[in-house]
Amino acid sequence: MAKTMPAVDVAIIGAGWTGTVIGKELAAAGQRVVVLERGEPRWPTPDFQGPNVHDELKYTRRHELHQNTATETFTFRNHDGQTALPMRRWQFAYPGTHLGGAGNHWSGAYYRFDPTDFNMRSHYTERYGARIFDEDLTCQDWPLSYDELEPYFDRFDYLIGASGQAGNIKGQKQEGGNPFEPWRSRPYPNPPMKVPYAPALFGEAARSLGYHPYVQPSALCTRPYVNTEGLQMSACVYCGFCSNFGCEHYAKASPQVCVLPVALKLKNFELRTGAHVLRVELSEDKKRARGVTYVDAAGNEVFQPAEIVVLCAFGINNVRLLLLSGIGEPYDPQRGTGVVGRNYTHQTTSGVNLFFDESFNINPFMGAGAVAVTMDDFSADNFDHGPLGFVGGGYLQIQVVSGAPIGYHPVPKGTAAWGSAWKQAVKRYYNHSASITITGSAQPTRGSYLSLDPTYKDAWGLPLLRVTYDLPDNDIRMSAFLTERGDEIGRAMKGVQRTEPGPRKRPFTAAAYQSTHLTGGAAMGADPRTSVVNRYGQVWDVPNVFVTGAALFPQNSGYNPTGTVGATAYWIVEKIKSDYLKSPGPLAA
């Protein structure tokens, strides 16, 4: 018999970006809010202070801040004809655990989605004709536009102290910014990052080929900054310990730095760590959530009654919670019915490895999670897709993250894989190599989806989430095209002796790192037959449940998701405040 806690107005599952932003806003609006975080409390002081946090083995190799695959993992397969197996070690996803979630251990690459990401189907159909889409693609329009979301992007920019230089303010092109940037209402709150050597070389070469390279926007603060919650941030020192780590400098934006200190001062905001949510409990008619059941740190089941439940876990874990709770109809790829789990996709990335002359010292340890020179000439619909025969695009860049010694030892193809020849090659190339990274959009197909695994269960006896995914032909063609462009730039770079382009190939493997941007499964839409939630993140079937995060994306952009995750969180919570709290029930479009 589960213990029952005193009822609250709002139960939020997950203390990452969306959970803390929405929790703080609703608590400030007078709601009694409890945020349930499955992990432990982790703060910049004392947990992330140097030198202890600079531990590649603990944080990167052993996934200190990632979901514990010993108690809860995913099963993976490429298509329906295979049997999915549970994965103990994967690199395709880093769902966060502990306070701040993935918003704590992220790299800080900070983009907005392109306007054409929001009207994918209609935009490409209008410009190129419907035949540009392969038949297996299920990409569809969002139920809201970039213009509608812009004020919320802006709000998130100033919450996190984003760094960058505007390329387009209210339609006016800005000198020194990215000429392809969608319009924005204000400049970035902080200036762009400084640039390490390899990205600078990339930028020079890209410019010489007629492209438009620029310094990537980031959520790593570039000067002392007081954010919109009155909280202090400091300047990044380019220590290189961003991705997979907590930031000791209060420079990388995270819920701990940007939101929680203010939220925790509100007396009706409660953060409960060590609370692992099992499911959302529904009323008998399945039309209403009664609250959530979780397991506390002592292993006891607890029922938390709530008037509103907001799913703020890592993207695809929100989908699992929907499936485990019996919310919405599960997607069936054979019959083409149901919606929960539909339109799951990843991100189509590739790279070009570069090997330099020994007189070019790259110093790969001098970097940061999001310090890059990047270019959008082949992003979104910034180039003519007509003769190319695919939809989508991606950015090309060189980003220098850390050169961490356990994981980073690039050697050319054909080098011995072990022994003294390998060691000599590592010594020769460690300081004389870099990679062009290509991060591309990903289109969902009828056969790519999320479902509950029929066989394998987690530590609490609940079915694991099964991921069924492979790269569609469209994305393979896109990756080949983008990687060729990258190779051309690599060959034009000073000091480069050898390039090794690696376009993405089938089959997709969950064991390889290729960004950790898993999206979809609870798509936002205008039609309940092809979406799980309406334009305000509200579940069609259970109107007091809201879903946030990357699960809402009907397809994945070529850009990193956090900017759009943050903007949609503000968009959703503003609608809850302005309309839902006054008149609970289905929200009108």
Next chain:
Amino acid sequence: MSMPPRSYVTLGLIVGAPLITLAATLYQMFGQGGDGPIAPSRVEQPAPPQQPAAAPTPTPAPAPAAGQLPPVAEPKPSTPVPGRSATDFGAYRPPWAAALEHADVDAGKQLAQAGKTGVQACVACHGPAGITPLGGAFPNLAGLTPDYLAKQLWDFRDGSRQHPLMSGLAKALSDAEIAHLARYYGGLPPGARAGAAENAAQHEAALRLDTLGDGPRALPACANCHGLQGRGEGPLLPRLAGQPATYFVDQMNAFRSGLRQNDDVGAMRAFAQRLTPEEIAQLSRYYETRNPGAD
């Protein structure tokens, strides 16, 4: 769920309250009042030499009475530091880098010991071996990195760092002379002070700031950048260990008031403003008594 750092605040209040009283008393006894942006140290500044002597006798600065530190200035909010454009990613080379490549240690030694016309010998204030007497207001230079030393002289010259004596001196130095001096002092052993390396536990509040920072004020640990117990890190993050307490307080004052603006993107200005006068005093004592170490 409460914030773990709250216990540090409680501890800070327990430790801080008597120290605040003590500091306030000292402030009333010796302070100049709260309006001035920066309190000059009371260390007498040596008069410029009449004649560039061949071998001047160093005149060490007198030591003030124990416990006597300059009062800490009121913080003034700094204006945001401008940044580079998103299309300016050309490689950056510091302006002193070329000069340092051709620097001559012997020329630096000669200049340090004898000065030149219009430039007083460095040894007069910074000690015969780049180490100042205990209790003085001038920094140790021995073993600071050549890049840091060159940058400071460059910055005194262009005004982003200011000092009644150093600003004028630096303006009389050429790029090459700055580089000679930087190489010379950078090569001297940092040495150990008398009384250095007393037990860090005696400086509990400062030790906490050094190693953990303070969460509620978003203050990172000093050690993140300034190295273990203030020994310095990399070419431009200066050693604090062994620097005179008065010098430390003067610099924090200069950061708080904005008189010193040569910190990268204003980082130190922001941190200095969030520290209390008591903490600045405690940190100054703590770092003064750290061992500069072998590096």
